[in-house]
Amino acid sequence: MAKTDTAEQSRSRRERILDAAFHTFSTKGYRDTVVDDIAGAAETSKGGIYFHFPTKEAIFRELMITTADKLVGKVERAVALETEPVARAEAAIRAVLATFAGHRTMARLLFLDTIGAGRVFQTEVNALHERFARLIQGYLDEAVASGAIPPHDTRITSIAWFGAINEVVGRWLLADQAGKLEDAYPPLRAALLRSAGVPEKRVGPMPMPQPGVEFPETKR
Amino acid sequence: MAKTDTAEQSRSRRERILDAAFHTFSTKGYRDTVVDDIAGAAETSKGGIYFHFPTKEAIFRELMITTADKLVGKVERAVALETEPVARAEAAIRAVLATFAGHRTMARLLFLDTIGAGRVFQTEVNALHERFARLIQGYLDEAVASGAIPPHDTRITSIAWFGAINEVVGRWLLADQAGKLEDAYPPLRAALLRSAGVPEKRVGPMPMPQPGVEFPETKR
Amino acid sequence: MAKTDTAEQSRSRRERILDAAFHTFSTKGYRDTVVDDIAGAAETSKGGIYFHFPTKEAIFRELMITTADKLVGKVERAVALETEPVARAEAAIRAVLATFAGHRTMARLLFLDTIGAGRVFQTEVNALHERFARLIQGYLDEAVASGAIPPHDTRITSIAWFGAINEVVGRWLLADQAGKLEDAYPPLRAALLRSAGVPEKRVGPMPMPQPGVEFPETKR
Amino acid sequence: MAKTDTAEQSRSRRERILDAAFHTFSTKGYRDTVVDDIAGAAETSKGGIYFHFPTKEAIFRELMITTADKLVGKVERAVALETEPVARAEAAIRAVLATFAGHRTMARLLFLDTIGAGRVFQTEVNALHERFARLIQGYLDEAVASGAIPPHDTRITSIAWFGAINEVVGRWLLADQAGKLEDAYPPLRAALLRSAGVPEKRVGPMPMPQPGVEFPETKR
DNA sequence: AATGAATGAGGCTTCATTCAT
DNA sequence: GATGAATGAAGCCTCATTCAT
Numbered sequence: 067m068a069k070t071d072t073a074e075q076s077r078s079r080r081e082r083i084l085d086a087a088f089h090t091f092s093t094k095g096y097r098d099t100v101v102d103d104i105a106g107a108a109e110t111s112k113g114g115i116y117f118h119f120p121t122k123e124a125i126f127r128e129l130m131i132t133t134a135d136k137l138v139g140k141v142e143r144a145v146a147l148e149t150e151p152v153a154r155a156e157a158a159i160r161a162v163l164a165t166f167a168g169h170r171t172m173a174r175l176l177f178l179d180t181i182g183a184g185r186v187f188q189t190e191v192n193a194l195h196e197r198f199a200r201l202i203q204g205y206l207d208e209a210v211a212s213g214a215i216p217p218h219d220t221r222i223t224s225i226a227w228f229g230a231i232n233e234v235v236g237r238w239l240l241a242d243q244a245g246k247l248e249d250a251y252p253p254l255r256a257a258l259l260r261s262a263g264v265p266e267k268r269v270g271p272m273p274m275p276q277p278g279v280e281f282p283e284t285k286r
Numbered sequence: 287m288a289k290t291d292t293a294e295q296s297r298s299r300r301e302r303i304l305d306a307a308f309h310t311f312s313t314k315g316y317r318d319t320v321v322d323d324i325a326g327a328a329e330t331s332k333g334g335i336y337f338h339f340p341t342k343e344a345i346f347r348e349l350m351i352t353t354a355d356k357l358v359g360k361v362e363r364a365v366a367l368e369t370e371p372v373a374r375a376e377a378a379i380r381a382v383l384a385t386f387a388g389h390r391t392m393a394r395l396l397f398l399d400t401i402g403a404g405r406v407f408q409t410e411v412n413a414l415h416e417r418f419a420r421l422i423q424g425y426l427d428e429a430v431a432s433g434a435i436p437p438h439d440t441r442i443t444s445i446a447w448f449g450a451i452n453e454v455v456g457r458w459l460l461a462d463q464a465g466k467l468e469d470a471y472p473p474l475r476a477a478l479l480r481s482a483g484v485p486e487k488r489v490g491p492m493p494m495p496q497p498g499v500e501f502p503e504t505k506r
Numbered sequence: 507m508a509k510t511d512t513a514e515q516s517r518s519r520r521e522r523i524l525d526a527a528f529h530t531f532s533t534k535g536y537r538d539t540v541v542d543d544i545a546g547a548a549e550t551s552k553g554g555i556y557f558h559f560p561t562k563e564a565i566f567r568e569l570m571i572t573t574a575d576k577l578v579g580k581v582e583r584a585v586a587l588e589t590e591p592v593a594r595a596e597a598a599i600r601a602v603l604a605t606f607a608g609h610r611t612m613a614r615l616l617f618l619d620t621i622g623a624g625r626v627f628q629t630e631v632n633a634l635h636e637r638f639a640r641l642i643q644g645y646l647d648e649a650v651a652s653g654a655i656p657p658h659d660t661r662i663t664s665i666a667w668f669g670a671i672n673e674v675v676g677r678w679l680l681a682d683q684a685g686k687l688e689d690a691y692p693p694l695r696a697a698l699l700r701s702a703g704v705p706e707k708r709v710g711p712m713p714m715p716q717p718g719v720e721f722p723e724t725k726r
Numbered sequence: 727m728a729k730t731d732t733a734e735q736s737r738s739r740r741e742r743i744l745d746a747a748f749h750t751f752s753t754k755g756y757r758d759t760v761v762d763d764i765a766g767a768a769e770t771s772k773g774g775i776y777f778h779f780p781t782k783e784a785i786f787r788e789l790m791i792t793t794a795d796k797l798v799g800k801v802e803r804a805v806a807l808e809t810e811p812v813a814r815a816e817a818a819i820r821a822v823l824a825t826f827a828g829h830r831t832m833a834r835l836l837f838l839d840t841i842g843a844g845r846v847f848q849t850e851v852n853a854l855h856e857r858f859a860r861l862i863q864g865y866l867d868e869a870v871a872s873g874a875i876p877p878h879d880t881r882i883t884s885i886a887w888f889g890a891i892n893e894v895v896g897r898w899l900l901a902d903q904a905g906k907l908e909d910a911y912p913p914l915r916a917a918l919l920r921s922a923g924v925p926e927k928r929v930g931p932m933p934m935p936q937p938g939v940e941f942p943e944t945k946r
Numbered sequence: 947a948a949t950g951a952a953t954g955a956g957g958c959t960t961c962a963t964t965c966a967t
Numbered sequence: 968g969a970t971g972a973a974t975g976a977a978g979c980c981t982c983a984t985t986c987a988t
Contacts, residue, residue: 097317101983111949122983192460219473225457226450226477233449234442240412253439257446261481321958331974537757541979551953632900659913665897666890666917673889674882680852693879697886701921761962771970782962
């Protein structure tokens, strides 16, 4: 006699709201997303949403955090597979690019709209950036410790790395008919490793721009 | 002399509005800035603003463009003083950092709120980023041509440079009691030059992090 | 019984808004009616109105249509009671006059403010007029078919009829202290029937103006 | 040495404003006409307008009156050419139709937008209608006095006449690709004369609808 | 838990009119 | 007389949040 109660409702309404919000925020941005949009996408009512979450802001906040968690998780798992310091750094870069390539919306949510949410989230976004920068810095410090790269101001380098990756992903997102994000990996990897002082022979030959690989201009 | 009086007045009022908007946008962000805020800051009436500008959006747009123009101008002037390719690139980096250090609000307007304005400006912002990336790429290509750095995918490198600089400035902006932005120059410069393949001996010794130099954590 | 409660409530609120709008539009005209006026009269909030209707315009539009429907309904019911062609036409005229006499505000809404709404409604109003003209033309054609009146250009005649009735009602509406609208029936009836070619003896004696019957001059 | 001072400026600025206003009001309607529109069309400045007229309303008012004057003048001149009572009435009808046919904008101003101006002009419009009704009534009374038509309530008949003519013109104005307004004359004339009791043999044969003569449906 | 109606504080923009030059 | 910049009172609509059922 049990209706579709279980499966359908188990991944509770809350989850469904989160999914819907994720999708909507990624598509229309925080400010342009109306609570009703989320309700509609989640097949709930506005009231239903406010039962599970105190404010629209809270939904966004939670989404940002869990999404970041997922990304960090992926990176950490990828890094764990490697032992050699530089290889670990490479794995991190590759993981980020691969993840975003596979989840364009995730990238949108985390990197594009982020500030768009308004002053309210400045802090949140800052924390997010800091978190990633520290993650990177951890790997760099490791590499320094192991002697793979010379000691230097890894704080700034990690910020630079994050900014560089961020921007490359961002351009790719905004490009009208972007090529494959993975194609950006070789040159980006080379630039980043080199910037951290990885020896030339470990970096390998300078990758040349491959025809058609560069992102097309944004049209509109 | 008497003739241009009115025109002068008008231009000055327009300027005053622009200034006020610049300040308000930088402080509160685009969405959180109300037209009345601008009017108040410009000591005009709301209607007065709408005489000079068609929409709130138009004000922001104009501000973004002229501000970017100023920055580009500064960079180009700084670069023009140098002849040696790598030195020119260094000058560019230094100019950006110095300009922002001196005009915190300018940085805020251009780099922080930018996307915050909402989907509407996505295009604008993208164009802005692209513009700077191209500026950088120009210098890199020059350096490649002169043999100062090896040929490689300067498109990605320039994007990475822009992202790195952008992020460093952003962290500094958001830091509660930031140190001097100029202190970030040595390590950033080293990282960037290296990433583009500038020979070690030209880059110089790895700058170590100086105590107290790193940006303090964001508090709030 | 408990189920329809909410739906009932909603419908009733919607109705209340419609009533309030009807009254306000009739009194102050479309442009001079502020949404807050309607909200006030409906004892709701502005937002409440916008929950039930997308725009101020939509309210007006719906009002025009349903009001016209009511009027048409009355006319058709009155006509249905008669079988003889000319008698049917007479019934139609009488029904319109009687309806408006009983619902001054209805008249106001339909005939006066109508165009006042601005270019936006030109189409709507035109359709309204056309609808009534066609209604009339139907009766005239019937009469022609039955041989009660000679064949002629019933299209123009019906437009003329509508215009004539419209104007008589309009004058009555605008007259400061109008007499009874019904008093205008005998002469108007005579004029209209005659204009369509109804034989003299069927029309009857020319009704003379009755003292005090004519509409007083508009004062203000 | 005299510039184009005389001719150009003689038909003073005031006149030019009036012309411009006439055109704009006719085209966009009173409410949708902005004072700047008039200024632009008159090649003056907003201030210039307010030198010559106290308010926007005053311009419209003056325009309505002078336009009505012109129309009345035409009618009266046309009527004066005839001596036989019924012929005079016919001349009046023909004059109105011909005038409007030749000056579509004049018709627009007087008959369409009229009420659209809002409650403010209700009085004005009423007076306008009354004026024309009286004009007609004068001719009808004349005809009664001369025995050309039987005595009856000429007040209502004249109102009906005006309404009928008004509506016919109105439909023609609103029709997307109206035929010639003059084509409506024969049937309209017949209907009106008959409505006033003009003997059949004087009215002549019932005009049949001519193919293609009727106004096309309004499309949009 | 859920629904969906209701609220009301703004937000952006328009525009007739005024006024200094 | 003319100009055009400035004013400010509204106006329509949006939307996060609350609340009765």
